[in-house]
Amino acid sequence: MLILIPGATGRLGLYIVRSAIQRGHRVRALGRNAEKMPQDLRAQLESFVEMTDFGDSVAFDRACAGVDAIIVAWNEEPRLVLDAQLVLLRAAERAAIQRFHAVSWNTDWEHMPLGVIESYDAMICFARQALLTSPIKPLYTFCGVLAKTLFGVPGAGSLEGDASLWVRKEGGERVINLIGAGKTPTPFSTEEDVAEFTVALTTSDGAENGGYFRFCSDVFSILDLKETYEQLRGSKCHINHVMDVTTCKQMIKQARDDAIRNGELHKRFKNIVGLVYAVFLDEGCYNIEPVDAEKFPDVPRTTLKEYILANEWV
Template sequence: MLILIAGITGFVGIPCARSAFARGHKVRGLARNIDNLPQDIRDQLESFDTMTSPHDIAAMDRATIGVDAIICSFAGIPEMFMESQMLLVRAAERAGVKAFHATSWNYDWTLSPGSHEIYDDMRAFSHHVAVSSTIKPIYMFTGAIADYYFKRSHYDWDPATKTFNFHGPSTFPTRYTTAKDIGNYVLEAITAPNAADGGFVRVQSFEASPEDIVKAYSAARAGRMTAKLNCLGSLKDAEEKLNEGRAKYGKSGWYNYLRYCYQYHIPARSWDYESVDVARFPNVQQTSLEQFFHQNPDI
């Protein structure tokens, strides 16, 4: 199978590519800069098309010719998610591609309209595709991406002090999926016989509370290093910070306050779901929290 991964150089694109290669598939890449790809992926690509801008229709048309399936892992920002991804859907229509996995590795954004600016864009995209396209995308709900929380977001994890920051009760469990597991779930979904039927997929790797994180981190490091917790306040405090941010910055300044969407709405269960589709993909071995820390000694 020849699979196009759009946004292959990104946070999810890279593990999707490795998962595809591990299953014996051919991969074509589409992104702005091939130099951002690890060498092991570059060496195995069938080909690579360079996007000169988020609206590079010609590159999308070239990239979609002859592929069997598309995984869109464009960055989850409004311009890329709404505009670039919609242009890619149109290119897929012209190329006759039916299996399309959309950018969607989040909590369940079909719930609680108005609670999250980017989730609203995701909802709008899925609605527009449903009413205007023959393509039926796959959307995957994964909860929080563990690698992002512990490697990219200093608001959540302070790598210098090994401190996990949170609002609300220290015993509340968050759903997490590792980037590696996401890659495996995506490949199982996009290569399934019914992939062109699209729909919503709900999975996870593990659930963990702040207290669970401290215990698992210490166990994974065999007591040589320990993690700490820092409670930033109650759920009410997080809600107030979110409302203050919206009032101050408006929708166009979403990046200034979006972290409080997660700090409030995850423990408030605004977007929660049950990972009912894990059983559909028995080939994916779920990573545990302690395994995740073992596999990432740099955390």
């Protein structure tokens, strides 16, 4: 198949490009700057279509021409997820494309109301608008927390910097900034695994029927993470109890109320999202069961132990 990947140079897009090429598909990338893609990967593309802004319908039409499937790998920026993705959906309709994997790859928001976590609101709105207005039936994958987000790799998500859960210290020591008890099993996916699942899903029989799918690499609690790290690396992993969940919820409400009252939610919501994720991790209220993991036996499921051993950053 010829697969269009908007956001091909992003934190998940590169993995999706590699997976698609390795599986024998041709890949067309859509992005702002082809130079951001590694040269070895760029050389394997069918083409790279550059876009100027979120509403570049001319570029979107050019990118969709002759394409068999689309996997939208943009990050969680609301204007990309809702505004740009709707423009892209219309371009896909004009090109008669039926296989369309939308931005997702997080916890289970299929039945989540708006306002629970700001970074999901645009995804929920897109899914509803697509259902109401488009003949295309998008695919969505829920995979729990992504590895680089969990471990605070710079540029990888909402759990980095001041909001980091995982903190690297000198000499191999690590600190987990914990909100709550840390005992709740948490679905976890490596970027490589979820990219493999996404490509397998999007190119599978019946993908044009769309739907919500659930996959993860492994499941473990934060306390399991501490124990596993210490066993494998022989270094201490300390728990820093930041606050209990009740206090965290109060902080979220106060921060959200203040931001809305001052008309600054669009500027400050990213600071709120990290706290909401902490509540999700402790309560497990939107966790997935990886019921679709066995659909594609060739898709790897990397364990936490394997990931720690293979990744120096951790």
